[in-house]
Amino acid sequence: MSKSEQVAGAESGPQEFTFEAFLAKLGTRDKLNVERVLATAEAANKRHAELWKKLATSLFALSPHAVQTSGQQAVRFFLQDGKYRLQCFALEDQQDGKICVYITDILAAAVKKKLVVEDDEAETEGDIVVYHLPKNEDARIGIESLNAGNSGNAPEHYKHMLGWNRRALRLTIPHDATDAQMGVIVSLCALARENTKS
Numbered sequence: 100m101s102k103s104e105q106v107a108g109a110e111s112g113p114q115e116f117t118f119e120a121f122l123a124k125l126g127t128r129d130k131l132n133v134e135r136v137l138a139t140a141e142a143a144n145k146r147h148a149e150l151w152k153k154l155a156t157s158l159f160a161l162s163p164h165a166v167q168t169s170g171q172q173a174v175r176f177f178l179q180d181g182k183y184r185l186q187c188f189a190l191e192d193q194q195d196g197k198i199c200v201y202i203t204d205i206l207a208a209a210v211k212k213k214l215v216v217e218d219d220e221a222e223t224e225g226d227i228v229v230y231h232l233p234k235n236e237d238a239r240i241g242i243e244s245l246n247a248g249n250s251g252n253a254p255e256h257y258k259h260m261l262g263w264n265r266r267a268l269r270l271t272i273p274h275d276a277t278d279a280q281m282g283v284i285v286s287l288c289a290l291a292r293e294n295t296k297s
Contacts, residue, residue, distance in 0.1 A: 116160035118152050124166045132168040139194055147274040150281065154190055154200060157285050161292040162187040173256035178295065187295050188288060189256045197271050200284055201257040202291035204244060204266035214286050238279035241271035
């Protein structure tokens, strides 16, 4: 499959970037999937649901062309790419204590801009490297580099972000993450959006 997917029509008019606007962008089945995710999250931890909503709204603001769920665990966000759509982000929540965001691989640029610093003292888990804000070591996030070679049979929600010389990052934070951790994620997503061709 090509790096982008054909869609019909074009967007027009002003865009509102709220959680309600994000929901309005979803089809009936996709909206139902999101509602189920949030119902489960709220039952377990209200902070979890609040964080999920903030992340979804932030990603929608950066890539509002199209939004589509992949089952009840992930949401894909697209940019317009001529008559096609190009996946820019994915938001994944397996209800396992963490939330993952997938973005284009801009790690070298993020380190150069001092958005994140590698945490030499933090324990690593597999290929995940822990980073933190330059002036806030408590704002930690896990970052894992993904490519077609190390991802095997990648799931639907991020497999189209790989291949064709594309690489991605999986950003991981706990489901009760702080506002500072959330800020790191949003900053990295904004940088990824700036570096994504559309």
